[in-house]
Amino acid sequence: AQSVAQPEDQVNVAEGNPLTVKCTYSVSGNPYLFWYVQYPNRGLQFLLKYITGDNLVKGSYGFEAEFNKSQTSFHLKKPSALVSDSALYFCAVRDDHQAGTALIFGKGTTLSVSS
Amino acid sequence: EAQVTQNPRYLITVTGKKLTVTCSQNMNHEYMSWYRQDPGLGLRQIYYSMNVEVTDKGDVPEGYKVSRKEKRNFPLILESPSPNQTSLYFCASSLQGSSYEQYFGPGTRLTVT
Numbered sequence: 001a002q003s004v005a006q007p008e009d010q011v012n013v014a015e016g017n018p019l020t021v022k023c024t025y026s027v028s029g030n031p032y033l034f035w036y037v038q039y040p041n042r043g044l045q046f047l048l049k050y051i052t053g054d055n056l057v058k059g060s061y062g063f064e065a066e067f068n069k070s071q072t073s074f075h076l077k078k079p080s081a082l083v084s085d086s087a088l089y090f091c092a093v094r095d096d097h098q099a100g101t102a103l104i105f106g107k108g109t110t111l112s113v114s115s
Numbered sequence: 116e117a118q119v120t121q122n123p124r125y126l127i128t129v130t131g132k133k134l135t136v137t138c139s140q141n142m143n144h145e146y147m148s149w150y151r152q153d154p155g156l157g158l159r160q161i162y163y164s165m166n167v168e169v170t171d172k173g174d175v176p177e178g179y180k181v182s183r184k185e186k187r188n189f190p191l192i193l194e195s196p197s198p199n200q201t202s203l204y205f206c207a208s209s210l211q212g213s214s215y216e217q218y219f220g221p222g223t224r225l226t227v228t
Binding site: 034036042046051 | 119148150155156157158159160163173174205207214216217218219220221222
């Protein structure tokens, strides 16, 4: 069965510092990995995805994520955090061997960037 | 503007009173899905549809029904709502399946008393 874990409920960083939001996954085949962001009172917005290819994926708003197959991780990163990055972040995974199955979401990590 | 719309945005109802939450997308997407979001549990998929007249259960389908008679619409039906269905509901669509970027609606906050 596929699963995804976000080990931190909350991440606090100061504006201008680098940020990392962690995600680990478990699938039987090859993973399709996603990051979504949710701002207050809004639906989720797509940030980036990894399907195949380069392990470093660049996405919207200056975010990037690194796929690490040996550690089964897909951590979200940004070199310099902004206060406006404060939001709820979700990692999601799908197993490429299971066509038509659900995209499994993590429980979410609240990112708080202080000025 | 490409978008997913949901109605209503807020709904308070009583146990047992049938309700429907509508979802519509204008992007000609084949794949549509319903999720519920609960604190500490993240998003869990209720039902999804790969195309017209093709629907399947997600992780938490009990107490819900869906239909996909037209490509653009994917209503969520609660035949007999119960308090444990109080939640924030999101509809989403993507081009073809969950491997593609999903576009989410603004959410429907449902309270069942």
